[in-house]
Amino acid sequence: MNATARKNKETEKFSRIRRIILSRTLVAPFVILMMVCSTLVYYFAANLYDRVESELIRIVDDHRSMIAQFLVERTEDLKFIADANRFESICQQKRLTQIVHMLQTGSPAFLDLGVFDNQGNHVAYQGPYNLEGRNYRDAAWFKAVEEKSVYISDVFLGYRDTPHFIIAVKKMENGTPWYLRATIDTFFFNNLVENIRVGKTGEAYLINKDGVFQTKRRSGGILMEIDPDFSSYQQNNGHIVSYTARDYRGDKYRYAVGRLDQTGWLMVVRQDFMGASAPLVHAVLVAVGLIFVGGAVVVLIAFFLASGVAHRLSMADVEKREMGSQLIMAGKLAEVGEMSAGMAHEINNPLQVMMSEITMIQDLFSDCRTGEPVNQETMDLMADSIDQIWLQINRCSGITQGLLKFARKTDPVVLKIIPHEMIGEIVAMVENQAHCQGITIHQEVEPDLPEIESDPAQLQQVFLNLLNNAIYAVKDRDSGQIRITSAFDDEFILLAIADNGCGIDPDQLKRIFMPFFTTKPVGKGTGLGLSTCYGIVERLGGNITVTSELNAGTVFTVQLPRPGLAKKRN
Amino acid sequence: MSNVQLLIVDDEERFLKTTKTLMEKRGVTTKTAASGEQALKIISEAHIDVVILDVKMPGMDGDEVLRRIKQTYPLIEVIMLTGHGSVDSAVVGLKMGAYDYVLKPCDIPDLMQKVESAYGKKQAMENKIRKVQVDRMISHPMAVFDKDGQD
Structure with missing residues (x-):
């Protein structure tokens, strides 16, 4: 491996360690932080939702009762006038002027006052318009007041172009009814309703039971026009209802709606959803x-x-x-x-x-x-x-x-080798010799073991050497057994030569691949066999390992690379 | 020098054969042993003055043979023959009482010379012992009968 490649590898390793530490130290705190934040936001949102809702309901409640109070008071004023005066006296212009003045002192909302007999004739009038002498027998309000004795109309603009409505009361005098009708300027509660602000975008308005605007709506809604959202309003008798809905333009609003008992009007307070969620x-x-x-x-x-x-x-x-x-x-x-x-x-x-x-x-x-x-x-x-x-x-x-x-580095002659066949040939070479000494060689290499590309002559030397060693190890045994087995994975094939011979002392096992290390007597072994095997197998891109137990046997395992890997190693 | 009784211990058969011939030509009575066990057996059976002992042998190695010889026959002089390039193994031998050491390969005249001086030392030692015994005999003539056979 050259220096640059090693340096690259080190840098890569460094980055990998750093990445592992970073991810492990950061992930847990971040997960916890996100959980804490989302929990807080969730509770905050729920709380805010409740608060907006109760705020809207409170506004509806307050203002509705204020308007109801106003209507009751004005109605009572009229009733009082009716009770306190007889028909003849009230028809006198002087007296009427006096009464109107008195009423206006009590509440500037009174614009005018008219007196009607039981036929609907306008018998007396005090106010800015000339309305005397007309007959209202067929007017809707007259029919209503004949029936119910008190009538409050919806708001209308009239000649002055200011929003107002009428209150009419019925008075029975000696079995004959007469009627008082007053026009009320809604300036008082109109402003009250129009000027309600909830947050930046909140607004309030009144509509009658047919969906006609009784006060202006700031975000668009002209007096006396029909509210396009009327059908979407939810109501529940006297109770105030709060809900979220989209208006005709598709904008989302928080609503609170309550009904005025006297007139059947709806008091609507709404806030843009985004505005409500602003905090x-x-x-x-x-x-x-x-x-x-x-x-x-x-x-x-x-x-x-x-x-x-x-x-x-x-x-x-x-x-x-x-x-x-x-x-x-x-x-x-x-x-x-x-x-x-x-x-x-x-x-x-x-x-x-x-x-x-x-x-x-x-x-x-x-x-x-x-x-x-x-x-x-x-x-x-x-x-x-x-x-x-x-x-x-x-x-x-x-x-x-x-x-x-x-030590020599000869270039191996690389050929395709079928391990099963190669081992068979090698075993054939030593089988006779082994047989004479009463040793059995079990050849258990699987025929379907993958092919390898290696040097057959050198491998033959290796396996011959290992087999000879195995024979030497078991030659003093009664039933010497040598077993050749195989295995393979993606990268290597494994060939193992196992014997049940004398085994190798652990001290000697460490030095077994060392040149000139031998346990055989002088002249019998040079101590070069295993070291040569080791050198060959290493050069062919594999390795050779040994496990041994004294008096039980020894296993030599040769690991050889499968094609495509040998070149990489070299 | 004609009466030196020499024993050569080595696992190289040919070396034993040739060296024995050469030594006998030079008037040294020579016996050979191919292993430590054989050497000890010969020593116990025959009179030996000097042993040339190879350090590295299969079975019982040279150091062990030397220890046993010195234990039983302290007067026998041993010359260690070492094939290793180092003198470390020779030092171990000298500490255990070897007379000298020779590195392989050595030529025969050298070896001969060492054998002679080893024999000389042995004779001097034996003379000294004999002299002590004679002195003792002269001063206590009767003791000969008591202590005979104990030297």
């Missing part, structure tokens, strides 16, 4: 703002903290790796030391033999020089010694070649 919106905006600002601060702090921690972790990681490589280096040096000691022993023994033979030859030579007769025996001894030197040189060269094989 809530405000609160939510503040909360969201706080969450964002606070969140940003928290994220910032967490970011720096996480960076710090991640930085420290990656520093520790680097240190650990450095330590690791130092340990590996120390281990390698120890290995080299052990290896050279082993090699010295392996080479020095044949050298010692050669030394003796040379001394032997020298002895024989000097005997010849001194003139002793050269007989057949001397010649044989010399030839024997020379042969022996030849033999020992071969032994040395075998050792050095084995060592080279372990």
Whole structure:
């Protein structure tokens, strides 16, 4: 791996650690914060809703009773006048003027006063208009007052273009009725109703039982016109009803509606829904703002903290790796030391033999020089010694070649290999030898094991070596068994050679792949077999592992990469 | 030097054979053993003055053989023969009472010389012991009968 790639990997790891710390430290507080905020907003909204509703109801209630009171008072005024005067006297203009003056002193709402006989004739009038002499027998209000004795009309504009209505009362005098009719200027409660403000957008107005506006509506609604929303108003006799509805334009409003008993008018107070929710919106905006600002601060702090921690972790990681490589280096040096000691022993023994033979030859030579007769025996001894030197040189060269094989980096010849077949061939090579020693080899490699791409010659060397070791390990057993099994995953195939032999001491197990490490007697093993296997398998992109139990058996597992992975490794 | 009784212990058969021939030519009576066990057996059966002992052998190793020889026959001189490149194993041998050590490969005259001086040392030691015994005998003549066979 080159330096840039490693650096990239480190940076990536650093970011990953930081991301993990950040997400873990931030998610929980944020979730809790959101929950707290939404709970608060929910309760605040519910509370606000109730408050707006009760506010609207209170306004309707207050103003309705105020208007009712006004109507009652004016009606009582008229009744009092009717009771206090006889028909003849009230018909006198002077007296009527006096009465009107008196009434206007009591309440400036009185505009005029008219007296009517039982036929509906307007017999006397005090007011700004000339209405005397007309007959109202067929007028709606006259019919109503004949029947009910008190009548209050709906509001109308009249000639003055100011909203007003009439109150008429019936008076029985000696079995004959006469009537008093007063025109009332609604200025008093009109302003009262029109000027009601609830929040910024709240408004109040009156409509009669047919849906005609009795007062102006600020958001659009001209006096005496029909309210387009009339059909949507809910009412419940004398009770005030509160509800939320859309008006004819589609705007949403909070409503409170109550009916005036005397006239059947509806007192409507409504507030734009958004206006009613304004404090809530405000609160939510503040909360969201706080969450964002606070969140940003928290994220910032967490970011720096996480960076710090991640930085420290990656520093520790680097240190650990450095330590690791130092340990590996120390281990390698120890290995080299052990290896050279082993090699010295392996080479020095044949050298010692050669030394003796040379001394032997020298002895024989000097005997010849001194003139002793050269007989057949001397010649044989010399030839024997020379042969022996030849033999020992071969032994040395075998050792050095084995060592080279372990270290040499030859390019593997990569071919497609079917593991089942390869193992079969190798087992065939050793089966005879094993059979002679009473050892059974169970070949349990699955035929459908995936193909691999590797060097068949080198793998053959590896498996032969492992099998020979296994045979050596079980040769003293009564029923020696060697079992070759297989497995595979996405990346590797596994071939395991298990024996039930003598096992390997845990101390020795650590050094088993080391060159020149052997448990066999001198001359029987060079200590290069397993180290060579190890080198080969590593170069082929796999690895080789061993587990062993003393007196129970040993398992060597060779892991070989499946196609496509070998190249990556190299 | 003609009466040195030498024993060579090594697991290389050929080395034993050739060295025995060479040593005998030089007037040293030589026996050979291919393992530690065999060596101890020979020592217990025959008179041996000097042992040349290979340190690394299968089975009982050189150090163990040396320990046993020194335990039972402290007068026998042992020359350690080591194939390892280091002298560490030789130092262990010297501490346990070996006379000297030789690194493989060594030439035969060298080895011969060490055998001779080892034998010389053994003879000197034996002479000293004999002298002490003689002195004792002279001062306490009767003690010969009491302590005979204990040296």
